[in-house]
Each structure stands twice: as C-alpha cells, then as structure tokens.
Amino acid sequence: MLIVDNLAAGYGHVQALKGVSLKVDDQAVVTLIGSNGAGKSTLLKTISGLLKPKAGSIVFEGREIKGLDPDKIIARGIAHCPEGRKVFSELTVKENLEMGAYLEKSKAKVEARIENIYASFPILKERQSQMAGTLSGGEQQQLAIARSLMLDPKMILFDEPSLGLAPIIVDLVEDIIIKMKKRGITILLVEQNANMALRVSDYAYVIETGRIILHGPSSELKKDERVMKAYLGQLEVCRV
Ligand code: ATP
Numbered sequence: 619m620l621i622v623d624n625l626a627a628g629y630g631h632v633q634a635l636k637g638v639s640l641k642v643d644d645q646a647v648v649t650l651i652g653s654n655g656a657g658k659s660t661l662l663k664t665i666s667g668l669l670k671p672k673a674g675s676i677v678f679e680g681r682e683i684k685g686l687d688p689d690k691i692i693a694r695g696i697a698h699c700p701e702g703r704k705v706f707s708e709l710t711v712k713e714n715l716e717m718g719a720y721l722e723k724s725k726a727k728v729e730a731r732i733e734n735i736y737a738s739f740p741i742l743k744e745r746q747s748q749m750a751g752t753l754s755g756g757e758q759q760q761l762a763i764a765r766s767l768m769l770d771p772k773m774i775l776f777d778e779p780s781l782g783l784a785p786i787i788v789d790l791v792e793d794i795i796i797k798m799k800k801r802g803i804t805i806l807l808v809e810q811n812a813n814m815a816l817r818v819s820d821y822a823y824v825i826e827t828g829r830i831i832l833h834g835p836s837s838e839l840k841k842d843e844r845v846m847k848a849y850l851g852q853l854e855v856c857r858v
Pocket of ligand 1: 632652654660661810
C-alpha cells in the first residue's frame, strides 16, 4: 500500500533521513522503532507532506505522493496522528471530533462517525461537552487518535501514541490499534515503547540516526539480540 524508497529529508543542514526505504502492506500494522532523534517523526512528517523531501519517493496505492501538500495527502486517505496529543484545547471534545471530519460535507455522516467513535471511546462520550484542554493526558491522547479516525482514513501514521501515558492507558492504546487493524485500517506506528510496538505489529523496522539498520517480522525482531539489548531490555529497566 505504501512504498517509501531511498527517502532523504532534513532541516537545513541537519540530515534527519539518509535514504530510508520501507513498505507497508495493505491492512498491516508496521512499526518503526528507534531512540530519541533517530528520525521517526521526520519520516512521518515527510510522508504526510508536512516536510518536503530532498530525494527519494513515496508511493501510496501505486501513485507518487512525494511533495504533495498535506491536504492532498489527507484526501488520498492518509491521516497523521502527531506526537504530543495535539488537541484544540479551547474546543469541546465533540467540536474537536467535528474538526477531524472537515473533509466530509454530509452532516449525517459526521454524526454517524461521532457515534461510532463514542462506541469505541466511551470516555469521550462522557466528556463530549468538556473543553479538550481540561482532559487528562490519557483522555487527550484518546481524543487525538479519535480525531484522526474521523477522517475515515485508509492508513494512519501514529507518532508515539504511548508517550508519557500510564501503563494502563498504554494497554488501552494497544487495544485501540488492534481494533483499528480489525477494521481494515493500515497502520504505520512510530514508537519508543518497543515492547508494545512489537506486540501489536506484524512487521518492524529499526531506525538509527536516519538509517534503517534492521527489519523483519515483529515476532522475529522480538528475539533479535540487538533489539533486545538496545530497546527491550532498556524498557524493562524503566518499567521496574
Ligand atoms: P523522538 O523520539 O525524540 O521524537 P525522532 O526519532 O522522532 O525522535 P526526529 O524528531 O525525527 O526524531 O528528529 C531527527 C533529527 O532531526 C534529530 O537530530 C532532531 O534534532 C532533528 N530535528 C527534528 N526537528 C527539527 C527541526 N524542526 N529543526 C532542526 N532539526 C530538527
């Protein structure tokens, strides 16, 4: 569904991606794991059009999307759920959800999507009239995810959905990803929480300083000594 080939991108003289290639099959969950500053967010920003690449190609459903403006990429069916629980704090939960469906002209369809969201995220229904800025961190993350779903995307780019959340909310995020996969949404998940990412994904890539250094089925990468040492072991220590 998505083929990224030899992608190079950066900020001024900072070369954040140095020829990244990866692919995401239709309805698969693919994860990209890596430490701080490895280039994970840059890759997602480049795919969603927020950052213009310097070289390489990005093909989605057989068509080149590299260099298109973000609204055109959204219209093709790719939603980007950015890092940091970005919600409109001065709007209510329901207004945030309505904003998420801004491409949909039919009010009835928007309402139906909101009802669907409420069925999967009951806390958002309870809080629908509350200002988003007053929600807890975990609730804001759920709202950010739900808002991306309001676009009814074919594919979601998830940037660190578990960052800074309590373990119980991380479990909830994991459940949400599993449910989205069951609904047929293709997912590219960027995570530092390698334990969760490898559990929930079919295939994984490891990125270090702008280069893919390892990739394979998640079930195999979980057992890879380099991954265990650099990403999984570290996390166990953090959890203790
Ligand atoms: P994290 O997990 O900490 O978010 P990441 O893997 O997502 O890390 P990126 O945010 O993609 O990493 O950053 C990759 C590199 O690009 C880093 O060296 C970072 O300092 C640099 N970088 C990111 N954003 C900018 C920017 N706006 N201007 C200049 N350099 C940037």
